[in-house]
Amino acid sequence: GQNIDQPTEMTATEGAIVQINCTYQTSGFNGLFWYQQHAGEAPTFLSYNVLDGLEEKGRFSSFLSRSKGYSYLLLKELQMKDSASYLCAVRGRGSTLGRLYFGRGTQLTVWP
């Protein structure tokens, strides 16, 4: 089966750095995605990793270790607007248009 695990909730203060972890066990691996979702809205794409290492995009970075089945999303210089749910998703082996397996999401609250 497929198992994507991430913490349910995290809190941090404005200006700080937070790391959201995701571990996965899937029957195949063809990329890992991070999405941001504000309450009542659609998820929006943040980052993609398919090879081991760190991908940096502005204040957000994402890391992948395929041998450990592990990824993290790093958010720097936190702002109030970063309060949202962060979803980790893994694409299984096969077509790049195939399905994603989502974790339950990590609800991040940023305090002033």
Add this chain to the structure above:
Amino acid sequence: DGGITQSPKYLFRKEGQNVTLSCEQNLNHDAMYWYRQDPGQGLRLIYYSQIVNDFQKGDIAEGYSVSREKKESFPLTVTSAQKNPTAFYLCASSSRDQAHNEQFFGPGTRLTVL
């Protein structure tokens, strides 16, 4: 403007009635997906389609049906057989032309069955 539209934003139905949720995209994407999201839960896949006139069941297809007669459209019908249909429904699409083939999501439809 290119994008994915879902209508309506909020939908109310009586128990025992079938209801069809609309999903349209003008992004020329080949693949389309339907997810269900419940409070505190991640996204669960209902159905997906990688090409016109073809679709596959996801993890929670029971009580739902879909069609993919046109590339732009992937309507989802919630039938009376779905035991707990009240949820937030999200439609998404993707294309091999995107750098990472990431999925783009519509704004969602919140269905409440009374």
